[in-house]
Amino acid sequence: MNAPTAPEDPTAPQESAAAPQQDREQEPFDLLGVGIGPFNLSLAALADAVPGLTAAFYDQRQDFHWHPGLLVDGATLQVPFLADLVTLADPASRWSFLNFLKSRERLFPFYFAERFHVHRAEYDAYCRWVADALPSTHFGRQVDTVRWDEERGRFEVDHTQLDVHGEAEALGRTYARHLVLGIGTAPYVPEPLRPLADAPTLPVVHSADYVPQRERLLAAEHITVIGSGQSGAEVFLDLLRSRTPGREAITWLARTPAFAPMEYSRLGLEHFTPDYTRYFHGLPEPVRDRLVPQQWQLHKGIDTETITAIHDELYRRTLDGGWPDAVLTPGVTVRTAGRIGTTGIELHLEHADQGTRTRMVTSAVVLATGYRERPLDQLLGPLHPYVLRDAAGRPRIDARHRLELDRRITGRVYVQNAERHTHGVGAPDLGLAAWRSAVILNDLTGLLTGAEHYPLPARTAFTTFGLDGAAACDVPTRTAALRRG
Structure with missing residues (x-):
């Protein structure tokens, strides 16, 4: 057929x-x-x-x-x-x-x-x-x-x-x-990195363009991946698997406090039900604005399979007694960035918990920094x-x-x-x-x-998200009204 x-x-x-x-x-x-x-x-x-x-x-x-x-x-x-x-x-x-x-x-x-x-x-x-x-x-x-x-x-x-x-x-x-x-949505490039991303001669690319730029990135002496979500993890894993053991020369940086797994428990996933959507819509605007950034692990975490694969690949590279040339550091913000010579890229970094600042030089950057509406x-x-x-x-x-x-x-x-x-x-x-x-x-x-x-269901989650029980019954459809009698 x-x-x-x-x-x-x-x-x-x-x-x-x-x-x-x-x-x-x-x-x-x-x-x-x-x-x-x-x-x-x-x-x-x-x-x-x-x-x-x-x-x-x-x-x-x-x-x-x-x-x-x-x-x-x-x-x-x-x-x-x-x-x-x-x-x-x-x-x-x-x-x-x-x-x-x-x-x-x-x-x-x-x-x-x-x-x-x-x-x-x-x-x-x-x-x-x-x-x-x-x-x-x-x-x-x-x-x-x-x-x-x-x-x-x-x-x-x-x-x-x-x-x-x-x-x-x-x-x-x-x-x-x-x-x-x-x-x-459109790929989001943080302000400090926009001039470099716009320079055609520098390998500074958003993860949205990773596959067509992959060979160019792999040719770089040192690669930095910025971003802790699923895209950043997949890019880091793909680059890691493609580099020679002991000479990987990859750094993975993220603003989040950890390279954390996505919330994938059964009840946690109920935040992606119509019940929660209705509950969220009914909250006051300041509360909604406070909640969204707090819920980053619901949509910006990494699936367990990918985290496991990354750890397995890193571990496999220690079997001969050495450590892979890979640096994974969360809690880091890129303050400013600039060009060194014709091919070098300098990143000025700040660690959120330590309050320390440093600089690093890299040859290529992949921005797994997400998308904006x-x-x-x-x-x-x-x-x-x-x-x-x-x-x-x-x-x-x-x-x-x-x-x-x-x-x-x-x-x-x-x-x-x-x-x-x-x-x-x-x-x-x-x-x-x-x-x-x-x-x-x-x-x-x-x-x-x-x-x-x-026809849409009157209820989609076991969780009742509000004390008034509105999440389980306030369905914007005539179907649900008929079912409630």
């Missing part, structure tokens, strides 16, 4: 190099998505099964790729395969990971492999299978600006059609009653004055993942993975993708038809 072939989309906007006004009579989509990462791809897959719903999703890239620079050989997801695009909302969906395996005649090999966590490369291939087959996904379309047409009650979305080289081919305008923004303001442009904001100037986002807007805008704008400040550490977690997509679609179909398409 092959992947479904995407039919022609009769409602897709027709671009033209002429003025976009030619499209003015185009029927608006019910929902237009900006960005096609895993989260909007999940929404597109679940929306595909909603009768009568017209939806389209745009992305400026030419095709789907998920963190290609981090597809290190053997690296696996940190969530089980059930956390695919659809299963936790619709186990019978044609777009499930198991159906992907079936289409590739790999279901029995997967069954006998007894793998709960799949390879990242396999997840990437699964997502491409979905993205290539869905009729609602459109690549090579760069969304430029969004406006609200108050008279017609719809959004105007101007976009540019890009060719395979990323050059503009044509301009277009699409109309939509509602929007969903899934523009994702892309700001919405530039994309929203003319809508900026209508977005309600919290005390810190961030967009206010309600329980159904909608931007809180001025009442003059009657269309809804949903966001995906831009709401950690309102929904907590689960916002970027793949395990909540299908549930959040179902919440968004239920809100939309409830508005359009008065009925929710995806």
